[in-house]
Amino acid sequence: MSIKETDVPKLVLSILVCLGAGIISALFTAPKISALSAYKPVIPWRAPPNWVLSPLWITLLILMGISLYLVWHKGLTQSQVRLSVAIFAAQLVLCILWSAAFFGVRSWGGWEALLYEIIEVILWIFILLTILNFYEVSPTAACLLIPYFALVSAAVFDYYLYLILG
Numbered sequence: 191m192s193i194k195e196t197d198v199p200k201l202v203l204s205i206l207v208c209l210g211a212g213i214i215s216a217l218f219t220a221p222k223i224s225a226l227s228a229y230k231p232v233i234p235w236r237a238p239p240n241w242v243l244s245p246l247w248i249t250l251l252i253l254m255g256i257s258l259y260l261v262w263h264k265g266l267t268q269s270q271v272r273l274s275v276a277i278f279a280a281q282l283v284l285c286i287l288w289s290a291a292f293f294g295v296r297s298w299g300g301w302e303a304l305l306y307e308i309i310e311v312i313l314w315i316f317i318l319l320t321i322l323n324f325y326e327v328s329p330t331a332a333c334l335l336i337p338y339f340a341l342v343s344a345a346v347f348d349y350y351l352y353l354i355l356g
């Protein structure tokens with residue numbers, strides 16, 4: 191698929207929307223990065239060093255933006271495209287809430303941890319719904335979301351291991 195000159199603004203806007211969500215999430219993350227010391231992954235070697243997280247998330251956000259563009263490019267006049275974009279928007283908001291909840295947890299045994307857990311599971315479901323809906327419009331767009339889904343899946347898995355074995 192070639193990108194026409196008239197499509198470049200859509201592509202740039204799609205990427206900027208996703209990077210904007212990342213910046214909002216970083217506002218919750220940056221001041222409380224020490225909160226990570228309160229939560230120790232069950233499998234320590236699975237926890238990437240902090241210097242890896244920013245480039246990783248930037249890459250994921252760019253892939254998400256390209257994915258959004260590929261679906262949006264099909265035309266918002268199609269009901270499947272509108273539904274897919276709406277589900278994508280919901281998971282993007284949930285991603286921001288996930289960061290806010292994780293870095294807002296003061297006690298991993300308290301109600302904040304329960305809120306985090308609920309948001310994390312709902313986010314996981316919405317990412318999966320986004321992938322399934324994007325696949326109907328553009329299989330490539332769906333595939334671009336798999337690394338993001340894998341990262342969130344690993345976080346969900348690790349959190350449940352923490353609860354069980356922690």
